[in-house]
Amino acid sequence: MESSKAGSVQIRFSSHPSEEIWEEYAFGRLDESHLAPLEEHLLVCMECQETLEGVDTFIATVKSGAAAMQTSQREPFWSRWLRPAPRVAIAFGAAVLVAGVAIAATLYSSQTFLSTAPLAVVALQSFRGDNLQTVPAGHLLELQVPAADVAAGSNFRLEVVTSSGSKIWNGKAGVTRVPRGLGRGTYFVRLYGSDGELLREYSLRVE
Amino acid sequence: MIGSNTGAAAKRALDLEHTVEQLQTEEGSSSPHSDAYSGLVELVERIRSGQTDGMEDLYELFSKGIRFYLCRQLGPQELDDKIHDTFVVVVQAIRKGELREPQRLMGFVRTIVRRQVAAHIDKVVHNRREQIELDSTVRIADPGGDPEQRAMFQQRDHMIRKVLNELAPRDREILTRFYLLEQGQDQICSEMDLTETQFRLLKSRAKSRFGELGRKKLAQKTLSAISMRTSTGLSH
Numbered sequence: 001m002e003s004s005k006a007g008s009v010q011i012r013f014s015s016h017p018s019e020e021i022w023e024e025y026a027f028g029r030l031d032e033s034h035l036a037p038l039e040e041h042l043l044v045c046m047e048c049q050e051t052l053e054g055v056d057t058f059i060a061t062v063k064s065g066a067a068a069m070q071t072s073q074r075e076p077f078w079s080r081w082l083r084p085a086p087r088v089a090i091a092f093g094a095a096v097l098v099a100g101v102a103i104a105a106t107l108y109s110s111q112t113f114l115s116t117a118p119l120a121v122v123a124l125q126s127f128r129g130d131n132l133q134t135v136p137a138g139h140l141l142e143l144q145v146p147a148a149d150v151a152a153g154s155n156f157r158l159e160v161v162t163s164s165g166s167k168i169w170n171g172k173a174g175v176t177r178v179p180r181g182l183g184r185g186t187y188f189v190r191l192y193g194s195d196g197e198l199l200r201e202y203s204l205r206v207e
Numbered sequence: 208m209i210g211s212n213t214g215a216a217a218k219r220a221l222d223l224e225h226t227v228e229q230l231q232t233e234e235g236s237s238s239p240h241s242d243a244y245s246g247l248v249e250l251v252e253r254i255r256s257g258q259t260d261g262m263e264d265l266y267e268l269f270s271k272g273i274r275f276y277l278c279r280q281l282g283p284q285e286l287d288d289k290i291h292d293t294f295v296v297v298v299q300a301i302r303k304g305e306l307r308e309p310q311r312l313m314g315f316v317r318t319i320v321r322r323q324v325a326a327h328i329d330k331v332v333h334n335r336r337e338q339i340e341l342d343s344t345v346r347i348a349d350p351g352g353d354p355e356q357r358a359m360f361q362q363r364d365h366m367i368r369k370v371l372n373e374l375a376p377r378d379r380e381i382l383t384r385f386y387l388l389e390q391g392q393d394q395i396c397s398e399m400d401l402t403e404t405q406f407r408l409l410k411s412r413a414k415s416r417f418g419e420l421g422r423k424k425l426a427q428k429t430l431s432a433i434s435m436r437t438s439t440g441l442s443h
Binding site: 009010011014015018021024030034037039041043044045053062064066067069 | 222223226229230246247249250264268269271272273275276279313314316317320360363364366367368370371372382383386387389391414417421
């Protein structure tokens, strides 16, 4: 049991109002019948003075931060662009982005992403067993499809999968260069016809 | 959900009633002869008979509370004078026999403090009106304070905003609804589809998370200020 003492006067408290009640008090939601005993208690209880002070501070803190946040959210998005510093930053960012996209598109279309890697030309042969075609690891691959396997002028498509069947490259129609070097292991090159039908499968060993 | 929220509101009202009842019992309002209260009757007697130790005890018992109450209502300006004025009024009233039930001393002091607050506000409003009538070109203080103070407040707001932004959306929503928009528990529970228990847990978690993040940010800021000061000192 706590108490407030002054000379011979001692007031004992067996309990204190909860923080929720002090919040209601701080928001002015209590009527006079509830207010009177609380304020009388407050006049002599330092612990509750501290609690209420904490509640007041917390309310003021959240109010100032949340109000500032709501104001900035209400601001039209384009108004930030009109400010000098962000405008420069955005213009710079946009320029970098455009340049990046242009370079990537050029590289992709010419399939020379890893132009520093050497190129290996592979004449695909459709046989299985131990006689796998061997190609060096880390080389770009130029795949040559046997003419017998595709009808003249037909629109074929190539795909490279690992020995477990995971797709690692899916070429567009007529594209025969794999724009990345493959790691060591066994791979399969699949040949699809224009209607999407699987025509052939060639095996490769990368060493 | 609506049913459970109505039940929650009723339970909350009961909690409040219980707290108030308990306070009234302890403070002697309902049971004037309770032990917790007996010292006050004797204190009033000592003040009535003009004993100085009675005045001292009265001051010791109420000065912090009156200071807190007045400061909260009126701000820190001339606080000591206001406390002194309040005590003078209380003592004079007791000596004049205006406190008929000594066990109601706390309620009596509260009434006088509230009257003092009302009188002060009335005086300020009256003075301001007179001043405006006398001098139509009266200068109005800049509510934003001096530039340094403004910058400080802006920094603080920026930090609080960052902390709020880092909270989970639901935590942020409950804090904003309760503390900024001052929505009641029932409204929040119904609009966020929460039970009373969920509301309490969520609010409590949001508050502690907010405090935790705030402390971290403050520590970072202090550390960077110290390191900046140190590096500036080293460069000299």
